[in-house]
Amino acid sequence: MEKQAFSIPRIGGRMGPSYAPIWGRLGKWGGFAMLALIYFPLVWLILLSISHNPLGGIPGAFSLEHYRALFASSAWHKPMLASLAIGLAIALICAVCATIVGRALPNLSSPGKVIFLFVVPLFVPGMSMGAALFIMARAVLDLKLGYWSVALGHFVWAFPFALLIVLVVTIRFDQRLAEAGRDLGASNWRVFWDIEFPILMPGIVSAALFGFLMSFNELMRSIFLRGTVETMPVWSWIQAAAQQSQVPIIFSLASLVLLITLPLLCGTFWLLFAWGKRQ
Amino acid sequence: MMQNSAAQADPAAAATGRAGFRAPWGRLSGMNLAVSAIVLAWFLLVIVPILVLFAFSLFSTVQFRTVYQPTLDTWIGLFSSGRWEVTLRTIRIAMTVTLFELAVAWPFALWLAKGCRSKTVQAVCLAMLTIPFFLDMSSRTIVWRAILGQSGLINTILMGTGLTDAPVDWLLYSEVAVHFGMIVSLFPPMALPIYLSITLIDDALIEASNDLGASPFQTLTRVIIPLSLPGVMAGVVFCLGPALAAWVEPGMLGGGFVNLISNSIESAYSALRYPVVAALSAFVIGILLLLLWIMYLVVRRFGDLSGSFRVQRG
16 A cells, blocks of 8 residues: 555646645655744643743742652642542543444434434634533533533533544454454344444544543633532633732643543544554 | 343344344334434434524523513624624634634645655554644633743744844734634644545546546646535534634633634623523534535535545445
8 A cells, every 4th residue: 555655746746736846845844844833832841840930930949849749749739639530531432322323323324314404513712612602501400510511511522523533443344354243143232242342342432532631631611500519721821810929730730631641642642543453 | 221222132033034134124123213312312412502502602691580471682782892803803803714724724734645755654643633622721721821922932942042132922812813723723723634535536537537638737627626615615614613602722722812702601601691601602603504504615616515425435
């Protein structure tokens, strides 16, 4: 497959448009510059978090004092626990629902409309979706907001991604395998558990992981739907917006979250694409 | 529960074999019930609140109470003096950011989809474009304060090299900073859909265009650009929507000097003026819908939109 790709004339390649080199290179380095701008703050954040004076702007006089202050403080424990719990719940619900819907969609005659229904939240800005759910729950139904409404908002945000990821593997799934299993007398549950699940597993696990991460880092919808409760991003946001004294701790906390999140994400990508292809 | 519902579906599917599996919709088995329940719940959770949002914007507030009587007062208030200025500023900033992203992301997506020869580089770039979706916005944005601030990295470099004597103060807490913050965070949503639409263009089409004697420029404008339009549409919506509703960037990098729609929503929210919250949110969705419609018309004029999907399937 790789060989074939190389033989095809490409833009900016040997047989590609002759005008392209300079523009092609501009496009390439423009994109690289943007990627650098996206990732540079993450490096800077970690460097500042181990500096003596993170608010000074320049890393230096490295020390772990803010990490010590972070572990001495307990103010962030409750929001952290809340975010972890909501994230785990969203991960589980997303994985189960995305598997159920993702297995059914490829068998529909016109799945387009149903898929569109499920990806609508991707087109609606977080603020508008948060406001819509808030007005529905608070003003129309007159419910008391809390962790449940935050979780609902997170579900609406995370599920489209989870579904699309599961669809990647269910569309690739060869239905003949399931039929063969059925012809050989396996029950539907055995067909699912012994044949489908091992093949769909990377997608389902990725859906759960992405669901967790989307929920864990969600801010916009939580601000509207939180009532009086706080999740981790909301807590950081309030601390950062209110006063500067807590900011060094936020830097340390955000660095720790980042150092846990990034390997998880890379592992998910590897699981979804490299591992799935190898099967 | 899974076992139970699967067992219920068993006889029907086993009896009809492939045909039964192809058209399971008609059968009310446990699994289909679950799918229908999820679709229904989703409809109640997503579509109904959005419709309610539009309906609610037609109410008004009198003394912190919502008056449930259809009126256009809230919408008229949206276009009154001070708020209209905020709306215009938001649209201007969002448009600037979107156009900038388009200008940077389109060539990059073309290179990534058709010009990049290394599969590894391609995969790493795609992963790097996807990862920011899962990272906390506020901690990423707050660092820019430390970089753009008076004693931050940029000013230290500027003063260290002797380019300026005093710190440059328009870098932070200004419109420049808000533009900058949005441009950084909205690059992936613009680049990914465009990449997807360009990567779906069959290489044979480009080859054919070259073989038939089209100049590279003609190939670009007649083949690649029209076929990438669906991706451009998606990218513009994914970029303009969050830009219109930007909350974190004006809050953290605007420092209270750059008021956008989100600030209006925030103040209406804390003043319990829910119809205003609804109207402003609906306004953002409305702009996106209008934009989608305009672009749909343009694309239909430009070329057959379904053509790009035929390529995808063929």
